[in-house]
Amino acid sequence: MSGKVILHYFNGRGKMESIRWLLTVAGVEFDEQYITTREQYEKLLSDGSLMFQQVPMVEIDDMKLIQTKAIFKYIAEKYNLHGKDLKDRVMIDMYSEGLMDHMEMIMKLPFVSDPKSQLDSIQSKAKERYLPVFEKALGAPVYLVGGKLSCADVLLLECTLMLEEKFPAILADFPNIKSFQGRMTQIPSIAKFLQPGSKRKPQPDEVYSKTVMEVFKFTLPLP
Numbered sequence: 001m002s003g004k005v006i007l008h009y010f011n012g013r014g015k016m017e018s019i020r021w022l023l024t025v026a027g028v029e030f031d032e033q034y035i036t037t038r039e040q041y042e043k044l045l046s047d048g049s050l051m052f053q054q055v056p057m058v059e060i061d062d063m064k065l066i067q068t069k070a071i072f073k074y075i076a077e078k079y080n081l082h083g084k085d086l087k088d089r090v091m092i093d094m095y096s097e098g099l100m101d102h103m104e105m106i107m108k109l110p111f112v113s114d115p116k117s118q119l120d121s122i123q124s125k126a127k128e129r130y131l132p133v134f135e136k137a138l139g140a141p142v143y144l145v146g147g148k149l150s151c152a153d154v155l156l157l158e159c160t161l162m163l164e165e166k167f168p169a170i171l172a173d174f175p176n177i178k179s180f181q182g183r184m185t186q187i188p189s190i191a192k193f194l195q196p197g198s199k200r201k202p203q204p205d206e207v208y209s210k211t212v213m214e215v216f217k218f219t220l221p222l223p
Helices: 014-026 038-046 068-078 086-107 115-137 151-166 175-184 188-193 206-216
Strands: 005-009 030-034 057-060 063-066
Touching: 005 014, 014 068, 014 086, 014 151, 014 188, 038 206, 057 068, 063 068, 068 086, 068 151, 086 115, 086 151, 115 151, 115 175, 151 175
Parallel strands: 005 030
Antiparallel strands: 005 057, 057 063
């Protein structure tokens, strides 16, 4: 197995994008092997590479890791982005899992039968459930937990940028989050990741959704 981190997923955001973000912030170089056909997916299955028959899968430290949250937490722990003690870590995990829940709603948009209704739900939940939590948490601190950069900060930046792609003015009533965004985007690794030509993926298009459905033998749209 190569010493370099290798990501196995589709050529698109999905559940792998947060892992790309975190590796980038940690300064870890990685390669990607894109799944484009059913045959590639079946080979990973036959090789025994996919516990639970799922992707994302990440090759790192002579392991083949699956389950997005497990991969994310491993990288955060390995590169000191998961808090200084148990209390910090549980706060980081609560923030992170809330953000992942909300981003999953956005990830599902290319695969639902009524995206307009889903968009309305995403926007209302962002304004009423998720963003107020982070606006309050960032009332004074530079970062969410323990005064230092953590994986929760990386997820918050990713999530708010995704929201602004759909609702450009959504942070108008959340000045603390907007200021946080500005600070985060000045971090050199993040600034580079946000430039054209980086390994950051664009918003999903029809090619991405079609590939996912064909590999998994699903039919669009999902209910």
